[in-house]
Amino acid sequence: MNIDEIIDRIYPLPTISKDKLKQYITEVTHPKGLVLMEADKVVPHIYFLKKGIVRAFTSSENNDITFWFGLEGEPVVSMKSYVEEKPGYESIELLEDCELYRLETSTLKALFNEDIHIANWGRKFAERELIKTEELIISRQYKTALERYKDLLRDKPYLIQRVQLGHIASYLGITQVSLSRIRAEIR
Template identity: 30%
Template sequence: MNEIRNFIENITPMNDADWQLFSSKLQEVNLKKNTPLLKIGEIEKHLSFITKGIVRLYIPKDEFDLTFGFVFKNEFITAYDSLLTQSPSDYQIETLTETTLWTISYKDLQEVYETTNSGNIIGRKMAENMFLIKSKRELSLLSKTAEERYLDLFSDRPKLLQQIPLKYIASYIGVTPQALSRIRKRIT
């Protein structure tokens, strides 16, 4: 749980009373590789912090899934739009590796927002961060080649990419696995 507190303290200081309330609402969840966290049509009920593992967000398709996000250790994971609106999700979330999460329910998160001094600041800053990540991804898809997107992903997290199947990386950068194979051959 110290990882979560350190992460939060980097966003904004949280006094001990606020931390006690927040941490009392967290539950540890250990999951195996390829475990669904959320399926299409389900309503997101949790915000989770990853202390171990890799998670992917995707839209399942007949031929191949459309992967649009990876979330790693020391990051929050949720279907944020479904969580905010409490409406069914249009995509799925699953673990890619053995994963450990600390989760807080939507109801408990609302209580933290309403009763703590730092809850709203943390919530706002996390929403701003999610917006920046989404904006960067959209701009990348609109303005960069698949090769540039691959190189960006590879330079951001080279060790972690070794744990993600190439078919998911290909989907994430918007190409087929065969096209990714050609890109990888060109740059090595």
């Protein structure tokens, strides 16, 4: 997905504002397995996925807990670093070779002060990320594992082909054995 499409999905900008924003965005590529963002570190930039898939996870004593997958066209951001310039909670790992667009957070915040359209774009960006987080929390609190799996199949069926089942089980908050049972039940 190209950067114009990604920007417009968040909030359409006038051409002059979009061009101003784009001049500070660079393309980068990284290999599968790279940890793009590490927990407990301030991340000074945000990314947008041009191609590939990533996962956000936290580590506990025994394992990693995956709580989000990022796909083409989506922002990849540590909101704690973005908003407060403090270390984030999550690590972000590339699950495929990825092509990304990178934007320095400090540059974006400076643009907020120069251009009201970019400032509104930034507000919409943050609002969208908040809604995604809210939906995730509600899903975890009120839906069964079977319902969460069916939601995944409906909303992001391509994850099943592109992501290890262990990561999907973790994302659903269940063991791989439970995921296998659910998959068998649905068949």
